[in-house]
Amino acid sequence: MSTKDQSESLVEEVLSGRNRELQVLAAKGLAPLPPETLISLQIRLALSGDMELVTLANAALGELDPTLVAQVMEDHGADQDLTYFAETSDHPLVLETIIRHRRSTPKTLKVIAKRASPDLQEILLLRQDMIIDDPGVLEALEENPELSTYSSRRIGEYRQHLLFRKKIIEELPIEEHPDFEEVTHEEVIAAIDKVRAEIEPAGDEEDLTGLTEVQIRALPVKIRMQLARHAGRTMRNILVRDKNPLVARTVMLESMLTDSELELIAGSRSVVDDVFQIISRNERWLQKYPVIAAMAKNPRVNIGVAVRLVPRLSVRDLRALRRDYNVSQQVRRTADRLYKIKRV
Known part of the structure; x- marks a missing residue:
């Protein structure tokens, strides 16, 4: 029998309840199993409802080296294991590992959010995926008595963005809605x-x-x-x-x-046309001059869109654009005409 099969057999024996002594040893963390298997088994016993095993397992898990816990969670953490340590651990290394883990759910992050230190709050706010899936993560953060000024500001930015994004999507023609x-x-x-x-x-x-x-x-x-x-x-x-x-x-x-990303995208020659169409229909983005200038100068942008943006350029940019042979003749002519008017 392979080592893996032996481990699985031992775990099955513990969970069956046939051998009380073996269950107690496992709860204490003394069963002959690899760390990742033993820790996961202890968590199952800690959640079993058997008060003796619950007490023993919780005590043993609480004494584990945080470095070991973080490593096991990073490499082998299942949903139940991540949630357990999110609820019971206060160690920054363990909590950071859980926050960053791709298996962590919004529910798990909410548990941490209510008591995370300012440093951990910043890391949690990077989990844009979880925040978009469940904005309740932000509400949990706001319940944190140690909420930092930075985190409070970022929460406001997220809310502004989420509401604005919803408005933009609702205003798109139905055929352009993302089809998830x-x-x-x-x-x-x-x-x-x-x-x-x-x-x-x-x-x-x-x-x-x-x-x-x-x-x-x-x-x-x-x-x-x-x-x-x-x-x-x-x-x-x-x-x-x-x-x-x-x-x-x-x-x-x-x-x-971010604004810098938008400017780079607006000037990119390696994105599909749909991207430029979305930018051109977003008045909020078109209030940013670097985005307007990048779009107007980009030969990949639809001629009609570029021509509509040229009147919003500065005299300096018009002067350069009128002689830019990378863009279409129509864009150059429009820039030349407006330059002659505005330079006076």
């Missing part, structure tokens, strides 16, 4: 694990998934769309350049883009 296929958390994790096993990494890793760009692009479209809905900066930069318009549109409509 329901994808479960488990499906996303399975797809990530499959790509990681089948495709060699190349380049820098994205923080949340641990995948590189070549691996991310190999994910199924529905998974890329799901990731795009709550992408961090690195993931946004990859997926906004996706050749599938559905994925790129999702980034534009479902992510919290």
Whole structure:
């Protein structure tokens, strides 16, 4: 019998309840099992309802080295295990590991949010995916008596963005609404694990998934769309350049883009046309001069859109654009005409 089979057999024996002495040993953390298997078993006993085992398991788990707990949670943490330590641990390393873990759910993060230190609050606020899925994470943070000024400001920014995003999507023509296929958390994790096993990494890793760009692009479209809905900066930069318009549109409509990102996207020559159309219909974004200028100067932008933006350029930019042979003749002529009028 292999070591894995022996471990599974021992776990089954403990959970069966046939051997009380073995159950007590397991609850105390003394069963001959690998750390990740033993800790998970102890958690199941701590939640079993058998008061003796509950007391013993909770006591033993509370004495574990936080470094070991963090490592086991990072490599092997199941939903139940992550939730248990979110509720019982106060160690920053353990809580940070849980916050960053791709299996953590909004429910788990809410538990931590109510008592997280200011440093952990900042890390939690990076989990845009969980916040978009369940804005209740923000409400839980607001219940934290140690809520920092920075966190309070970021919560306001998230709320402003979420409400604004909803308004923008509602105002889009129905055919342009992102067409999401329901994808479960488990499906996303399975797809990530499959790509990681089948495709060699190349380049820098994205923080949340641990995948590189070549691996991310190999994910199924529905998974890329799901990731795009709550992408961090690195993931946004990859997926906004996706050749599938559905994925790129999702980034534009479902992510919290910074002003600098918008400017780069507006001037990009490697995004699909749908991206420029979305920017051109967002009056809030078109109040930002760098975005207007980048769009007007970008030869990839539809001529009609670019021409409409040219009148909003400064005299200096008009002078440069009228001689820019990368853009269309119509854009150059419009810039030349307006330059001659405005320079006076």
